[in-house]
Each structure stands twice: as C-alpha cells, then as structure tokens.
Amino acid sequence: xxxxxxxxxxxxxxxxxxxxxxxxxxxxxxxxxxxxxxxxxxxxxxxxxxxxxxxxxxxxxxxxxxxxxxxxxxxxxx
Numbered sequence: 001x002x003x004x005x006x007x008x009x010x011x012x013x014x015x016x017x018x019x020x021x022x023x024x025x026x027x028x029x030x031x032x033x034x035x036x037x038x039x040x041x042x043x044x045x046x047x048x049x050x051x052x053x054x055x056x057x058x059x060x061x062x063x064x065x066x067x068x069x070x071x072x073x074x075x076x077x078x
Contacts, residue, residue, distance in 0.1 A: 003046040004039040006058040011036045023049050032063050 003026065007014060011028060014036045018025050023045035028038045035058055040046040050057070 001043060001046065001050075003041070003043055004037065005046065005050060005053065006031065006035055006037050006062050007053045007056040008035045008058055009053070009056050014038050017052060018045075018049060021045075021048055021052060029064065032065055035062070037062070037064065 009017075011030050014028060015025070018038070018040070024041040026039045026041045028036060031037055038049070040049060
C-alpha cells in the first residue's frame with residue numbers, strides 16, 4: 001500500500017493529527033482545489049493515518065501544483 005494519501009483537511013490539521021498519532025511525515029503539500037497531500041515515512045504510519053483519516057480521504061486523482069525546486073546559487077549568478 002502507498003505511503004501517500006490525499007485528505008480533505010487543512011495542512012495544519014494533518015500535521016497535528018500525525019504528531020498526535022506519532023506518525024512521521026516525509027512530505028506534505030496543499031492541493032490547489034483544497035485539502036492536503038501527505039506522504040508518511042513508514043507504511044505502518046500510513047496505515048495508522050489512513051484509519052484515522054478514513055472519513056477525510058479523497059478518492060481518485062487530484063490536481064497538484066507543479067514542482068518548482070530552488071536553483072543552486074551558482075546557476076543564478078550566470
């Protein structure tokens with residue numbers, strides 16, 4: 001099972017619920033149409049949170065923001 005899930009909750013709420021359950025977050029992002037995508041560090045953590053988020057899980061595919069990574073300073077100076 002995947003360690004990633006999309007939920008109809010604000011990012012701060014997801015952080016708080018994961019912290020309370022002792023589930024470490026690997027990555028988290030706000031979704032453009034509302035809700036949060038969260039990836040847990042372990043599959044056990046993901047299983048725990050999937051059970052706790054059962055009423056808030058988003059089914060199917062969701063739109064996400066395009067990834068924009070920071071460029072190293074050496075590339076910005078050229």
